[in-house]
Amino acid sequence: MHAxxxxxxxxxxxFLDWEIPLGPGDVYQYDSFTxxxxxxxxxxxxxxAWMARHFQAEGARRLLAVVWPGNPGAFRPLERVGYRxxxxxxxxxxxxxxxxxxxxxxxxx
Numbered sequence: 001m002h003a004x005x006x007x008x009x010x011x012x013x014x015f016l017d018w019e020i021p022l023g024p025g026d027v028y029q030y031d032s033f034t035x036x037x038x039x040x041x042x043x044x045x046x047x048x049a050w051m052a053r054h055f056q057a058e059g060a061r062r063l064l065a066v067v068w069p070g071n072p073g074a075f076r077p078l079e080r081v082g083y084r085x086x087x088x089x090x091x092x093x094x095x096x097x098x099x100x101x102x103x104x105x106x107x108x109x
Contacts, residue, residue, distance in 0.1 A: 001035050002032070002033065002044055003031075003032070004032040004033070004048065006051060006055065008027045008028075008060070009022065010022060011028035017098075018089075024061075025059065026060070026061070026062050026064055027060045029063060029065045030065065032047070032074065044077035045078075048078055049081040065083060066089060089101070
């Protein structure tokens, strides 16, 4: 039906080939998937809300998510439970040279 994962210590963003720095109390939520049969039923938002309550009860002060720009529908469940867009991440590559520029990411505080 639906699944999502969280990382409280290190956050690897596969499509950027980059590890996002997490501070004390940060938790990164990633790789959410909802089966096509239950999309648009609010299942993703329920999981995100549950995960937010769980990690906040464990002492998390900030929950982060990064959404691939090619998947704009992925913002909706996060925004339904209080996440707000806080910035962007850009990766530039030329051969072995790589530069990642980031501001704040989508977060719920």
